[in-house]
Amino acid sequence: MNDHLALTLAGETLWLLADKALYWPARRALLIADAHFGKAAAYRRLGQPVPHGTTAGNLQRLDALLQRYPCEQLIFLGDFLHARESRAPATLATLAEWRTRHAGLHLVLIRGNHDRRAGDPPLELGIDTVAEPLEMGPFALQHEPTPHPTRYVLAGHVHPVFHLSGRGRQRLRLPCFCLDQTVGLLPAFGQFTGGFAVDAQPGRTLYVVGDGGVWPVAGAQRAADQRNGVKEGG
16 A cells, blocks of 8 residues: 655655655654644634544544654644634643654644644643744644745645546545645644645646555656656655
């Protein structure tokens, strides 16, 4: 199973992961965007009938990634908590229990628009919270996909998805990594987050995730890869 795809971007090897995350082997860092922990709890506070257990499910997926990929740091590209209503006791208790299991892991949150509304995570979670951009090597790690003057941007916020078309009227909507010339978008990690459709165009490379794999979008232009400095690996 093609559960990750390695590529070279801005001179660094990065792995695009099937579970909607990015691994940077040289920094032993896992990057995720838009977890939106507690979103379901916030909707229930508003009287909406949404499922329980989404935060626990997202953390179980995160546990599996941390077990599979050697990590010293976990970087959230914004929108850790969904809203102030997400600070429900059950949600915070679940996050605290997860943090206890990973006490030695360095956690960093780059504030996103939802974080500004929800407030910084509780201090007991031990998360270093910073404003964007966080400059690391050749990358500017951000929430908003705004170009940086000197670095390639890795960002979230948009929740990119791509619609694959089949025979007849068949259409499949899949989360994707969207790499433009100066900005790369990660798919939303959270399971209850929705998505914004992006399309294939010159200067852009798309990789969809689904069925436990990462797949380049058919028909993506090789010239666009060269302009982006992207080289596919195994």
